[in-house]
Amino acid sequence: MGKVAVGVAVGVAVVACAVAGMVVGRRVGSRRKWKRVVRVLKELEEGCETPVGRLRQVVDAMAVEMHAGLASEGGSKLKMLLTFVDHLPTGSEIGTYYALDLGGTNFRVLRIQLGGRRSSILSQDVERRPIPQHLMTSTSEDLFDFIASTLKQFVEKEESGSEPSPVRTRELGFTFSFPVKQSSLRSGILIKWTKGFAIEDMVGKEVVELLEAAMVRSGLDMRAALLVNDTVGTLALGRYHDADTVAAVIIGTGTNACYLERADAIIKCQGLPTTSGYMAVNMEWGNFWSSHLPRTSYDIDLDSESPNPNDQGFEKMISGNVSRLSIPFILQTPLVAAMHEDDSPELKEVAKILKETLGISEVSLKVRKLAVRICDVVTRRAARLAAAGIVGILKKIGRDGSGGTTGGRSKSDVKMRRTVVAIEGGLYTSYAMFRQYLHGGLSEILGEDVAQHVVLQVTEDGSGIGGALLAASYSSIPQRG
Ligand code: BGC
Numbered sequence: 001m002g003k004v005a006v007g008v009a010v011g012v013a014v015v016a017c018a019v020a021g022m023v024v025g026r027r028v029g030s031r032r033k034w035k036r037v038v039r040v041l042k043e044l045e046e047g048c049e050t051p052v053g054r055l056r057q058v059v060d061a062m063a064v065e066m067h068a069g070l071a072s073e074g075g076s077k078l079k080m081l082l083t084f085v086d087h088l089p090t091g092s093e094i095g096t097y098y099a100l101d102l103g104g105t106n107f108r109v110l111r112i113q114l115g116g117r118r119s120s121i122l123s124q125d126v127e128r129r130p131i132p133q134h135l136m137t138s139t140s141e142d143l144f145d146f147i148a149s150t151l152k153q154f155v156e157k158e159e160s161g162s163e164p165s166p167v168r169t170r171e172l173g174f175t176f177s178f179p180v181k182q183s184s185l186r187s188g189i190l191i192k193w194t195k196g197f198a199i200e201d202m203v204g205k206e207v208v209e210l211l212e213a214a215m216v217r218s219g220l221d222m223r224a225a226l227l228v229n230d231t232v233g234t235l236a237l238g239r240y241h242d243a244d245t246v247a248a249v250i251i252g253t254g255t256n257a258c259y260l261e262r263a264d265a266i267i268k269c270q271g272l273p274t275t276s277g278y279m280a281v282n283m284e285w286g287n288f289w290s291s292h293l294p295r296t297s298y299d300i301d302l303d304s305e306s307p308n309p310n311d312q313g314f315e316k317m318i319s320g321n322v323s324r325l326s327i328p329f330i331l332q333t334p335l336v337a338a339m340h341e342d343d344s345p346e347l348k349e350v351a352k353i354l355k356e357t358l359g360i361s362e363v364s365l366k367v368r369k370l371a372v373r374i375c376d377v378v379t380r381r382a383a384r385l386a387a388a389g390i391v392g393i394l395k396k397i398g399r400d401g402s403g404g405t406t407g408g409r410s411k412s413d414v415k416m417r418r419t420v421v422a423i424e425g426g427l428y429t430s431y432a433m434f435r436q437y438l439h440g441g442l443s444e445i446l447g448e449d450v451a452q453h454v455v456l457q458v459t460e461d462g463s464g465i466g467g468a469l470l471a472a473s474y475s476s477i478p479q480r481g
Contacts, residue, residue: 034366041370047296048381052444054292055388059400059445061290062392066283071267077289077313081282082266083232083258084185086274088239089469091118097475098170098222099468100151100211103177103230104195104253106130107147109154110464114472119241126464127154140202144214152220170222171475173467176207177230177254179284185226185474194286194312195254225471229282230424231258233466237459238422240469244455245420247393248462251386251434252425254312255319258282259393285389286315293317294381314389318382319427331357337431340375347372376433383434387441390421394446394454401450416453423456424463 062078069080094116101108106128113122129150135143155170178197182188187209190202202210208224215222228236231248235258238245247259261281263274272279293313303309303316331339335353342349347368354360354371363371394400399419427434443451459466 037370041373044296044298044374045377048294048377050294050381050384050388050441054294055384055391055441055445057292058290058385058388059391059395061292062285062288062389063395065288065290066392066396069283070261070265070281073268075268077287079179079181079191079282079284079287080266080268081179081229081284082182082269082272083228083280083282084182085226085228085232085236085280085470086263086278087276087473088236088245088260088280089473091120091240092116093240093469093472095472095475097173097468097472098151098155099173099175099233099464099466099471100147100224101175101177101230101233101464101467102131102147103175103463105136107150108464109151110461110468111154111158112465112468114469121465124465125158126461136196137198140199140205140210141214143199143202144210145217148211148214148218148220151215151222152218155220155222171225171471172222173233173469173471174208174211174224174227175230175233175463175467176227177250177256177463179282179287180207180227180229182227186224188227192308192311194308194315196307198307226467226474228467228470229256229258230463230466231256231282232280233464233470234258234422234424234459234462235260235280236466236470236473237462238420238457240466241459242420242457244418245422245457246397246399247390248422248424248459249386249390249456250425250463251318251423251427253319255286255315255386255425255427256283257285257389257393259397261397283393286312286319288314288389293385314385318386319425333427333431336375336379337433339372340379340431340433342372379431379434380437382427383437384441386428387438388445390442390456391445393421394419399454401446401453416450418453418455420455420457422459422462424459424461429458 065076065078066080068076069078093114096111096113099110099112101110108126108128110124110126112124114120115122127150131143132146135146178194179191180188181191187206189204190207192203193199208227211224231250234250235245235248238248247257249257258280260278263272263277263279266272266279266281295317299317303313306316331353335357339350339353347365350368350371351363354363354368391400395402399417401416428438439456442454446454
């Protein structure tokens with residue numbers, strides 16, 4: 001993710017369900033009906049409430065599930081996937097590297113030139129292509145042939161006219177932003193699809209093998225040096241800019257987080273050799289679930305209508321991207337944001353969106369206000385839950401100011417280290433109200449004293465650049481697997 005236009009392509013379908021349900025389902029002509037609508041809105045508000053007590057329960061549940069997911073395979077809905085990334089860029093990386101970023105409705109190819117100092121990207125070329133809709137549900141061969149041929153054209157274009165490259169093979173970081181069970185830095189099988197992709201023959205297959213076979217078919221001399229999730233790329237880019245970065249979060253078309261974990265805390269694979277004693281863990285937090293999450297009847301309807309019921313529950317409450325939903329009401333996030341942030345007295349933008357997108361015309365001002373209120377309720381809940389998720393990670397790694405599990409000390413006694421969380425995704429970067437609610441949630445849960453040490457740092461294009469940075473950083477290290 002990263003680029004705004006891509007990042008904001010998110011459907012907050014819960015909002016649309018609620019708006020449409022109230023406005024269409026109960027045409028709000030009479031006074032009696034209006035009272036009913038108000039009652040339904042109140043129920044929605046109550047159902048979406050996230051008081052700080054509840055958020056803290058979510059924090060605790062997140063930390064508990066993280067432990068469980070690290071303890072055993074299948075121990076939690078949080079997969080806590082190993083990434084085999086045990087060191088992050090330091091700034092000393094130098095040379096030209098490529099990245100391929102596949103994780104949403106667009107894919108990108110990049111070429112970056114690194115200067116050998118922290119934050120010194122000397123040049124960067126990017127090409128973005130939408131993935132034709134039919135390829136998202138076609139065969140792995142069709143998808144990867146399309147990707148490999150685009151990559152080949154890009155490489156040829158970039159290298160034409162430049163000095164012939166040195167003999168070494170071009171190194172590529174492959175960012176693949178779906179749940180993958182990795183067995184080494186450059187191998188792993190797809191566990192399942194998310195975000196509207198459904199190429200059945202690919203589930204259970206080695207992702208890099210499929211890419212490399214397509215590169216061979218297209219005659220491209222390139223090696224995938226590693227396979228990473230977009231959160232891991234974001235963590236790498238965050239660390240490249242700021243050595244205090246310990247975690248990364250994406251809140252865009254999908255949502256997920258990764259963080260640096262002590263290797264000895266990853267109980268499910270004791271004895272894991274790492275050079276640093278740490279490893280980045282891809283949480284796949286989109287699948288997190290807890291009975292403390294405030295779930296409404298709209299969430300239940302949305303889930304059962306989705307292509308993946310009972311799956312990605314946290315993601316559906318935050319990012320809400322449920323493409324291929326069979327019900328006709330979907331609002332893309334830019335539209336939700338536009339309605340929410342419409343400050344015209346007549347709420348003209350709201351009227352326009354209701355008409356043009358949901359086909360609901362002639363909407364009175366009081367109903368438009370109601371639609372704005374719904375955007376607010378659902379956005380606030382999403383942002384505050386994301387904040388609770390972030391604090392869950394901080395708690396797990398002892399950076400929430402609570403002094404870890406030993407207890408006994410008050411928050412003010414605990415010396416807090418500066419803690420940076422790299423963050424990307426259109427919901428956060430392009431939706432001011434979302435950002436505001438998320439920050440508010442963090443401060444409420446942590447308390448101002450602690451929250452001031454936690455920096456949410458927006459990185460730009462971690463999924464692309466981070467993949468190339470990791471390829472650079474690992475290219476000098478002999479690989480084990
Ligand atoms: C995927 C994750 C990814 C996230 C953000 C989720 O749907 O399962 O692997 O990191 O989206 O792109």
